[in-house]
Structures are given as structure tokens and as C-alpha cells.
Amino acid sequence: MDEKKSGEGVVLTEAQKRARRSRSIAIALSLLALVILFYVMTLVKGPAVLVRPI
Amino acid sequence: MSLISEGANVGGPMQGGARLVEPGLYEAGIHEPSSAEVGDYIALLKPRVMSLVVFTALVGLAVAPGSIHPVEAFTALLCIAVGAGASGALNMWFDADIDALMTRTQRRPVPAGRVRPGEALAFGLTLSAFAVVVLGLLVNILSAALLAFTIFFYAVIYTMWLKRSTPQNIVIGGAAGAFPPMIGWAAVTGSLSLEPLLLFAIIFFWTPPHFWALAIYKKSDYGRAGVPMLPNVAGDTHTRLQILLYTLVLVPLGIAPWLLGYASVLYGAVAAVTGAAMVLLAVQVYREASPADRACRHLFAFSILYLFLLYAVLLVDRGWGGLLAGVAA
Numbered sequence: 576m577d578e579k580k581s582g583e584g585v586v587l588t589e590a591q592k593r594a595r596r597s598r599s600i601a602i603a604l605s606l607l608a609l610v611i612l613f614y615v616m617t618l619v620k621g622p623a624v625l626v627r628p629i
Numbered sequence: 630m631s632l633i634s635e636g637a638n639v640g641g642p643m644q645g646g647a648r649l650v651e652p653g654l655y656e657a658g659i660h661e662p663s664s665a666e667v668g669d670y671i672a673l674l675k676p677r678v679m680s681l682v683v684f685t686a687l688v689g690l691a692v693a694p695g696s697i698h699p700v701e702a703f704t705a706l707l708c709i710a711v712g713a714g715a716s717g718a719l720n721m722w723f724d725a726d727i728d729a730l731m732t733r734t735q736r737r738p739v740p741a742g743r744v745r746p747g748e749a750l751a752f753g754l755t756l757s758a759f760a761v762v763v764l765g766l767l768v769n770i771l772s773a774a775l776l777a778f779t780i781f782f783y784a785v786i787y788t789m790w791l792k793r794s795t796p797q798n799i800v801i802g803g804a805a806g807a808f809p810p811m812i813g814w815a816a817v818t819g820s821l822s823l824e825p826l827l828l829f830a831i832i833f834f835w836t837p838p839h840f841w842a843l844a845i846y847k848k849s850d851y852g853r854a855g856v857p858m859l860p861n862v863a864g865d866t867h868t869r870l871q872i873l874l875y876t877l878v879l880v881p882l883g884i885a886p887w888l889l890g891y892a893s894v895l896y897g898a899v900a901a902v903t904g905a906a907m908v909l910l911a912v913q914v915y916r917e918a919s920p921a922d923r924a925c926r927h928l929f930a931f932s933i934l935y936l937f938l939l940y941a942v943l944l945v946d947r948g949w950g951g952l953l954a955g956v957a958a
Contacts, residue, residue: 587662594664601667609763612704616767619700627770 674714689810803836
């Protein structure tokens with residue numbers, strides 16, 4: 576790692592910035608998928624979505 | 630490939646529970662910003678193990694009586710897959726010290742330094758929580774509870790306790806790999822019965838002969854890291870006898886779904902023929918002159934095909950059960 580530190584804090588390398596960006600996108604897509612999943616399941620189950628059988 | 634682990638397990642006598650390598654040795658760059666790529670996190674999920682888990686869960690889900698909406702079935706499988714992946718991440722977090730000693734596991738994200746142990750732990754815990762909660766909210770409580778227990782069993786009972794303390798580690802720990810079809814069944818029915826227990830038992834008794842065959846011909850590799858696998862502790866001869874005995878229990882269990890009327894003659898025939906081949910290979914393992922590597926390799930390879938065939942035929946045989954009914958509805 577070519578991490579550079581300055582008095583203003585940690586400065587990310589380009590590789591670290593790219594990795595962080597790809598991780599952020601993956602997290603965003605995962606959360607979006609979760610929202611869509613809950614939305615679709617609500618449509619599928621209707622009011623029964625509130626019923627949680629054993 | 631085992632449902633328990635993807636080969637992270639390593640063997641050899643070792644005092645129970647001791648860590649072999651100081652965590653600092655594989656926590657390179659702990660003060661640096663993370664450089665972990667998305668692919669590193671995917672690797673933490675052990676995708677190959679996850680695919681087997683999904684397949685066996687799918688069979689449990691498909692053969693269960695009753696119907697389930699395809700979206701609900703997809704959700705159940707997704708949660709089971711994520712839960713299995715989370716278990717893998719927790720396993721890699723805890724086993725990073727012994728993974729670092731093995732040539733075939735030292736390139737994994739944690740021992741290679743691409744993902745920090747803390748990141749792997751947080752990733753595993755977060756995914757575990759999401760998988761269990763979503764399954765409980767969108768499918769049913771019983772399947773969520775079984776998934777939570779499976780993750781706990783694999784990460785805590787097997788990885789943290791049994792694996793480093795007893796040569797019976799993969800026998801008892803094999804239960805973790807045997808639960809997915811029960812979870813799939815519970816997702817459809819909200820209950821359990823004899824049939825999912827049979828599916829559980831087949832994988833449970835399949836695991837020792839499958840895994841010990843690998844452990845014999847990889848003994849030197851396993852011995853490097855010091856987990857008490859049976860061949861390292863009790864020797865090859867005893868292990869080969871155990872392989873034969875477990876196979877003799879496994880084969881009737883494999884045929885049992887047909888004997889009990891849960892499956893057709895087709896399944897019974899496939900289970901009988903492939904079961905006979907399993908016994909034959911296990912006898913060869915038992916009788917072949919030491920080190921019996923060739924026979925063990927044959928048994929290991931065929932055992933994967935055996936389990937896959939049993940479950941695949943069951944899947945087809947039962948006409949996809951609730952899945953098709955759900956689509957028709």
C-alpha cells in the first residue's frame with residue numbers, strides 16, 4: 576500500500592479509492608435488491624404479509 | 630467438496646482450541662484503509678459450498694408437500710444461500726491462522742491480508758442477521774430458526790469448538806451441512822416430519838466417508854496446521870474401517886425414501902445401484918494396501934456424484950412438488 580498520511584488525515588491511494596467505490600456500489604445494489612424483495616413479497620402475499628406463521 | 634467446508638480444514642494432532650499463529654501475523658496493514666475488492670467478499674462466502682447448500686435446500690423445498698409461491702421459494706433459497714455464505718465468512722475469520730499455514734488456503738482473503746479479520750467477522754455477522762431476519766419476516770419463523778441454528782452450529786459448535794478439539798469434528802459438525810434440506814422443507818410446510826429427517830440423515834452419514842477419504846490422501850497437507858482429523862489421530866487403518874462402517878449405514882438410508890414410500894421405484898433403483906458402488910469403493914478403500922490414496926480418491930469423487938444423483942432424482946421424481954403447485958396456482 577502506498578498510503579500517504581498528512582496532517583489532514585489519511586489520503587487514499589487510487590487503488591483504495593477504486594476498491595471503496597466498488598464496495599459502496601455493491602452495498603447500494605444489495606440494499607436496492609432487499610427493498611425490491613420486500614416490495615415484491617408484499618405484492619405477492621398481500622395483507623397476509625403481516626401474518627407470520629410458525 | 631464437502632458441505633461442511635471447502636477444504637479449509639486441516640489436520641494433525643493439536644491441543645484443543647489453541648491458535649497456531651499470532652493474529653498479528655496475518656493482519657497485515659491493520660492500520661491502513663481497506664483495499665478489499667468486492668470479489669474478496671464474495672470469496673469469503675465460499676461460493677462452491679454455497680451452491681451445494683442451495684441445491685440440497687432446493688430439493689427439501691421441492692419435495693415438501695403443499696405449495697409455495699415461486700417468489701417466496703426464491704426468497705427462502707436466497708436467505709439460505711446468504712446464511713451459508715455468512716457461515717463461510719465466520720469460518721474464514723476464525724480459521725485464518727490455520728488457513729495461513731496451508732498452501733491451498735493461504736490465498737484466501739483473510740490470510741492473504743486483503744480482508745482484515747474484523748471485516749470478515751462484521752461481514753459474517755451482518756449477513757447472518759439479515760438472512761435470518763428476512764427469512765423470518767418473509768417466509769416463516771421455523772425456517773428462520775433452523776437457519777439461525779445452522780449458522781450457530783457451523784460457526785460456533787463446529788468451527789470454534791469441534792474442529793480443533795476432536796477427531797469426530799466432521800461427524801458431529803456434519804450436521805451443519807445436513808440442515809439445509811430441512812430448512813427448505815420447513816419453508817414450505819412450517820413443520821418437520823420423518824421425510825426431511827431422512828434427507829438430513831443421508832447427508833449426515835454421507836459426510837464422514839466423503840471427508841475422511843479426502844483426509845487420508847491429504848493427510849500430510851492437513852497435518853501441517855494441526856487439526857485433529859481422524860487419519861492423523863487414529864491412523865489410516867482405523868479411518869478406513871470407519872469409512873466402510875459409515876458407508877454401510879449410509880446406503881440403506883439412501884434407499885429408505887423409496888422403502889418408506891416417499892419416492893418411486895426409479896429413485897429406489899438409482900439409490901440401490903449407486904449405493905452398491907459406494908459400498909464397493911469403500912471396501913476397496915478398506916482392503917487396498919496402505920496408503921490407499923487411489924481408492925480414497927475414487928471414493929471421494931464418487932461420493933459427490935452419489936449425493937448429487939440421490940437428490941437430483943428425488944427432485945425430478947417428486948415432480949418439483951410444491952414449486953410446480955405454486956406456479957400452477
